Amino acid sequence: MFDRRRLLQSAALGAGLVAVGGPAFARQAGASQGDAAAQLKTFMDATFEQTLDKSPEVVTMFGLDRGDRAAAKSRLTVPTRAEEEDQRAFTRRQRAELAGIDRSKLDARNANYYDSLTQNLDGVIATYDIPYGQGGWPNPYRVSQQGGAYQSTPDFLANQHTIETAADADAYVARVNAFADVLLAETDRLKEDYALGVIPPDFILAKAIRQQDGVLATPAATSPLTQSVVDRARAKGLTGDWGVQVERLVTERVYPALAAQNAVLKAVQPNAVHEASVRRLPQGEQYYANSLRYITTTRLTADEIHRTGVEQMADLTARADVLLKAQGLTQGSVAERIKALGDDPKYVYANTDAGKAELIAKLNAQMADMQARLPNAFGRLPKAKVEIKRVPPEIEAGAPMGYYNSPSLDGTRPGIYWINLKDTAEWPSWTLPTLTYHEATPGHHLQISLQQESESAPLLMNLLGFSSYVEGWGLYAEQLADELGAYENDPVGQIGYLQSLMFRAARLVVDTGIHSKGWSREEGIRYMMEAYGDQEGAATSEVERYCGWPGQACAYKVGHNEWVRLREKAKTSLGSRFDIKGFHDTALAAGGVPLSVLERIVDGWVATQA
DSSP states (O other): OOTTTTHHHHHHHHTOOOOOOSGGGOOOTTOOHHHHHHHHHHHHHHHHHHHHHHOHHHHHHTTOOSGGGGGGGGOOOOOOHHHHHHHHHHHHHHHHHHHTSOGGGSOHHHHHHHHHHHHHHHHHHGGGGSSSSSSSSSOOOSSSSSOSHHHHHHHHHHHTSOOOSHHHHHHHHHHHHHHHHHHHHHHHHHHHHHHTTOOOOHHHHHHHHHHHHHHHTSOGGGSHHHHHHHHHHHHTTOOSSHHHHHHHHIIIIIHHHHHHHHHHHHHHGGGOOSOOOGGGSTTHHHHHHHHHHHHHSSOOOHHHHHHHHHHHHHHHHHHHHHHHHHTTOOSSOHHHHHHHHHHOGGGOOOSSHHHHHHHHHHHHHHHHHHHHHGGGTOSOOOSOOEEEEEOOTTTTTTSOSEEEEOOOTTSSSOEEEEEOOSOGGGSOGGGHHHHHHHHSTTTHHHHHHHHHHOSSSOGGGGGOOOHHHHHHHHHHHHHHHHHTTTTTTOHHHHHHHHHHHHHHHHHHHHHHHHHHHOOOHHHHHHHHHHHHOOOHHHHHHHHHHHHHSTTTTHHHHHHHHHHHHHHHHHHHHHGGGOOHHHHHHHHHHTOSOOHHHHHHHHHHHHHHHO
16 A cells, blocks of 8 residues: 555655745746756756755655765654645745746656646645645544554654664664654644644544553663664664663653653543544545545546445456355355455464464565566566565554555665554455555556666656555556466465455445545444455454545555556557557556556557557
8 A cells, every 4th residue: 555655755745845946947938848848857856856855754765865865864854833834835836836837848758747746736735725634645633543653753763764884873863862853743733733623533543542552651672663773783783872872762752752642632532523524624525525636636526436436346246256156155145255264264374473474474475476477567677676574563553454665766775565464364365465466566566666766757756656546556466466367276366356356446435435425434344344244353444544544545446447447448449469568668667647647658658559
């Protein structure tokens, strides 16, 4: 999924791209195509550099926190009101600067870049009329069971902040110190949101409080913040007192700041209601409409998305029925039979560290098998490697079931595919292959790594994570794995693949049901369980995620539908001349783009093949 995988990047862009300012990009009457292209290139290059100036987190995520940008490795963005207002002013200036470039003078490739930037900026600016939220990214609640600095910053420090030298460890200590400032500023903004009535539903607030209580109950000496620097410095043969320094900072600064935030959450708890829908919030209906447009990059309404979900659930249920009957599972509804399959102990790994290690070893074997199949569908494959890791136990209660972190731009840090193993019963073995294909290859790792390794795409495009493109590709990758023969000797695994498609179609129904039609949390959970046999714990985590990120879950199936439609459109146009490798290489070459831009790219490729 895209949220944790690139949440810090999304946050950097969610506030908009930074401005490059000045008259250099003023429209020039009669500018040639070359002039306009040069203006756009200068604009994008400068924007990328100034985005790095504004966001030390993005600098680190791309592995650029050395040399001239080494100082960024000691800093974090502190989310004060002044910082947000400054960012919004930059965003508006950025849009004005972009408008100063004559789009009509651009060639097709540069016009695609221009339109992608425009759609991102317009989507962000549209949210500014609503006095809460994170600027585009559908996150109305600053702190929840799945978001907030108490989760994202330790995760970032452990998995993005590399430690190779003593200077890296010193920078880690500086960031732990800054973490306290981040928490304090975030708490101030929380109070502003709560004063507006933007309070999470009671079940979200209760889970966030429990998770924070768990963090605060952990001795500073054994906290993940402390252990991370101790373990990694030791692994590199570094000697120093960084563990002692971090333990002191956690005790004296981080925990008091988190305790203060925790107290604010507990104080507002009596005012939290059980209603799940974002439409209960001020301007909530408009907030949801903005979220759907930003996330899907389409103008589909909630009713249209809901109807599509219902229709596709019916089709997928019929397909699953055939596969289940072939396995001798004939009694009960499709959902009941899938649930019975999930409850069968022969498909469940032991819920122990050894069992979880065995599960991850199996995922690695599946990934290696798929890697050998990829040349049949792609002309270009990424150089970057991917690792599989379990979600850290201290955050797994509120974390998504699976997600991905992209590699560094220089290739020194691999991509990471995370799987949440809080309970292995939630991952019957027949459900695992399709998750691997979605998160790793041919899914997110392949797509994002190719984008980052592209020599032609501007670096700025690495910052534009259009969810419907990225998550649509992830779901399309699951389909492609089936087409490449991944389930030839695994018919039960193919049921897992169809269940995954049902899961994403159900998301369309439930997300819009909650935020547009007034469904309760419990109705959403019941639908997920009855529609495709989801486990209650997994269904609960999923539905609570939709309640906290309204619209985000619609990106997957909306995007998948478009990827499939465009491929079929190209095949119909080209007939025997259709080349699957050419289709994939072309559609992935520009990097993440809005779906309307993706269609233009595919249409352009078709025209060259005719």
